[in-house]
Amino acid sequence: MLEKIPKSFIDELVLKTNIVDIVSSKIQIIKRGKNFYAICPFHNEKTPSFSISLEKQFYYCFGCNVHGNVIDFLMNYEKMSFLESIKELSMLNGMKIPTKNIKYKKQCEKIYYEKKKLHNILYKLSKKYINNIYEKKNVQVRKYLEKRGVRKDIIEKFSIGYSNNIKIITDKYAKQNKTLVNLLIKAGILYLNKNNTIYNRFVNRIMFPIKNSKGEINGFGARILTKSFPKYLNSPETKIFKKKENLYGINEVYKYNKLIKKLLIVEGYFDVITLFQNKIKYAVSILGTSININIIKKLFKISNTIIYCYDGDKAGKNASWKTLEISLPYIEDNKILKFIFLPKGEDPDSIIRKEGYKNFKIRIKNATPMSEFLFKKLLKKNDLSSPEKKTTFSRLAINMIQKIPGKIIKFFLRKKLIKKLGITKHDQRCLLIPKKYIYKKKKK
Template sequence: MAGLIPKDFIQDLIARADVVEVVDSRVRLKKAGRNYQACCPFHNEKSPSFTVAPDKQFYHCFGCGAHGNAIDFIMEYDGLDFPDAVEELASMMGVEVPREQGSGTGKPVDKQQQADDYALMESCARFFAQQLRSHPQKDRVISYLKGRGLSGETVKAFDIGYAPDDWDAVLKQFGGNKSVQQQLLSLKLITENDRGRRYDFFRDRIMFPIRDRRGRVVGFGGRVLDQGEPKYLNSPETRIFHKGRELYGFWQVKQAHKQIESVVLVEGYMDVVALAQHGVTNAVASLGTAATSDHLQLLFRHSPVVVCCFDGDRAGRDAAWRAMENALPLLKDGVDMRFLFLPDGEDPDSLVQREGQAGFEKQLKNARPLTDYFFDHLKTLHDIGTSAGRTGLAGQAESLIERVLSDNFKAELRTQLNTLLGRNAEVESLSLKKAVTGSTKRTAASTSKQMTPVLRAMGLLVQYPYLGKTVAVHDELVDLNMDGAKIFVALHKQCHEKDLSTAQLMESWRDTRYADSLRRLASWQHGVLEENVEKEFGETYLFLIDSYLEQRLQVLQSLSGEQLTREKLTEIEQLLKLLKGR
């Protein structure tokens, strides 16, 4: 495991970064009073509801609810995971990211080694592209690409190249010393046999560079021109290439679309390239594996609709089912996953070649919703005409539905399950009743116009962390019988001890169970005039103190006999005086 990024560094990075500059580097902002505005980059809108607050170092969209600090914005806009987003922000700030030695056996990331790896991979991609233009076999290769319907513009857009039919073309070009040879070996650009002989990993293949979400070449896919096995040969896993995280063509989709309305997930490189050739520029492919949770999380982060377009054969249907299983925990309001299975013998490449962009997009409109596909597939596994089949389907369906975190998706799936099995709504399972009841309670709580005193104090503190220094910390409030009291005290201590911005405060709670709730409070419309914020917080805090004193007094007054010691009687007397003095 690579070394972890120190939390202190992340906090310092957030303090040094200006979220306005970070957002403005990708989305043009306009001044609007104290804040800045733009049309939200994360959903379609005609009038701006996306606001960036320089004093809080926080952004929020009142339309779709997107919110966060500079790191969050880079994660969402660039499609990066957290460590890569930190690296990107640090690069913008001109600082190096330190790494801690973790508890695992892995070594800290060698930044220079990593930079050298990316540079060498890019050089190899340029070498393969140059071979396509200059190698003696170029006419044969170009004829093959033209035969697949690809233009020179498309070949250039995807940096498609050619690996010569030589044992050591890459080795000769780049392996001038032992150090670089070892690097080539580590990146799987060359390989070594049992006798220690080294030679090129890719030979006589069309080369498809695989770029990560930051546009860096991390691996290659190679396709044979004639007959041969394997038809496709992918780079093995390396220190910079992980198949479960990368999607072929994703970088190109991001370059083609400012806002990605939908993404088509296909199975092969040629599918992606052929679709782009015909104007379908929103296709990506997994790299010889089923779509993983990381793949789908990346896609849902950038697009509300993901259409899985697979061959109708057994392999395609198995890949679709695994993708659906991996998607279940990611389902939420505002996202949609659909499935399109092509006729036997067809793939996206052949279909778009024959029917063109309009024909292919017409097929996409027939893609089935996830909920329909979910039960269609289960019915192929269980005979619902029998009692045993219905029981088996119900059991498998329930176990899958339990993976879904979204209450709305859960309810929809269970409604369809009841309909399929002929259940009466009044005899639904207890788990369904609990889910609906819980959802109703949560919805009512989230839409309530009245904030509890603790939540109000927390919301003000999150938005104006300096308020934490205006009143003393009272640790005894952790025992206050109000939801969130312990979290409020923890927040108060942070703000009392350090000078923090809203962005820094939120960053310290990342990956905790309270992160989402606190982020919502950071965007809460409290309706308090700026000049009255300190007074409002002070009065709310005083109310919490009084509530604790009254709670403590009630506990003491409930005691009797030997429980009422002299110390407790004295405490009762003091509490009565305090409360009377309020």
């Protein structure tokens, strides 16, 4: 991407933009001497150590050492991609992005505007869904949400809506509104079946907009109001909606937390909403049942502490273990991974209703650290009653520990392993230390 946009243009863009204007439009700043200061948006602090230099057009935090120019700021604070921040700044300055490769430029612009169009139509649609809730005839929707205990302010905060009973789009309507209908098909709202009939994908469903971190709607999650199947339905994969990448509730997490100290990962829309309603405003839901590497990487970028709280059933337990296994290669020394195991048959939505905020807070506080879960699970399968069993256990544990990149956490896990095995003598300990550290006999 970098080589496609001339460096001179990027330099000019940075030069033309006043970083102080951009930063001050996002966070509160104060002037002190030549420089400007703010409470750092990237670490937790009470006195401002985030400095913005007008002269150097640069920011630097004396607390956490983050630094960069206006592009870096947009990328880190607004979670924009490099290209998005270039576009944003170009627009602000009324500059057009030049590129050596015209075809590539056109392609980029085409994708950008296509996505914009989809985001716009979903935004408009979401407004309509929201209005539907309050229509007189849709009393059953309001009753349902009431029954589930969702407060009115939460319905508004999460832009929850309702998609009505319209199943088929008539030919007449489709002909008269060709562009709109095509766009709604691209956005995954309508679909064409084999007989060329256009259907509404979401009939009689509560609609949960799935937003990105910036608040644009990428797709919808939808829950049926009646007893029919499937209970939950997501938007299909579109140019802006990827089931494996989106997180329900992420926009609200950014919006309502100045600093994301920890992130709670749950399985359902109602889990996120009920937790939020009970003052836990840092929960997001993965879409569908399975966690994947992309999401894990994304989560660790958002926060250093990730706590998984799956449903209290066998599937939830298995999901926790799978999560641990695939997270190992991403556990740096500053990353913390924890798990909450709920009682059988409970999910975060049900349990917090039963036991309230205070008790759920205790569950979060007492969440099982990755290290504890790892050894517990391996020991459950392999007790240490014989050398063979000890060997199997060691092999499994070492294999897993080796995958962790964090040197310090790896050291302590090895130490814990040695202790579990009851190895005390130094030379025996060598067995578990990587080859290169083992003393080699000199060749004769």
